[in-house]
Amino acid sequence: MFQAIIDFISNVLQFLFEITETIGIPSYGLAIIMLTILIKLVLFPLTRKQMKSMKAMQRLQPEIKKLQDKYKNKPEKAQQEILALYKEEKVNPLAGCLPLIVQLPILFALFRALDTFEFGADPGFLWVPNLSNPDPIILPLLVASTMFMQMFIQQKLTGANAAPEQAQMQKMFLYVMPIMLGFFARNFPAGLALYWMMFSIVGTIEQLIIHRPALGSKEGAK
Secondary structure (H helix, E strand, O other): OHHHHHHHHHHHHHHHHHHHHHOOOOOHHHHHHHHHHHHHHHHHHHHHHHHHHHHHHHHHHHHHHHHHHHOOOOHHHHHHHHHHHHHHHOOOOOOOOHHHHHHHHHHHHHHHHHHHOOOOOOOOEOOEOOOOOOOOOHHHHHHHHHHHHHHHHHHHHHOOOOOHHHHHHHHHHHHHHHHHHHHHHOOOOHHHHHHHHHHHHHHHHHHHHHOHHHHOOHHHHO
């Protein structure tokens, strides 16, 4: 089944390239950008559910901390009270994980499909002569900077009520993860690095759309 997903993604990418041919600008780079937007649109309901769940969990962190401190000598009682709080606030602590689990096979298949894709007779895009080969400087920098932007905005929108330990860990990931992915992108095929760059850009737009109602509210301003 995993190979079937890989083949399907490869076929969709080739179909999108043929669309660019039809409109007179044949480009696998444009096809990858279109594929990224298409995948993000398909996964948008799951992403929205995941982000809303993360926001709800962050909002409850102060109350959870109070319950943990209040019943620090009674861990079972603390757990019962926390579960009661989840029920009262209608928050499912697993709701943020399930969408990610559903998305992972698709993302892994996409990674594999782009890593092995044959880009045919028009493999270049902008300054990249061949999307099958790594771009050692510019795309890795763009991958790192766009991922940093996405994570920074996500933390601003969902991490206002994070516990100090959690906030410190988030801050560490904010700098470590983009640098790591940018470093790895130096050895990725340029087509895959282009996908990750676009994935972060579209992901940032997604977050702003999903959290837009809160941005102008008193809650979003805090």
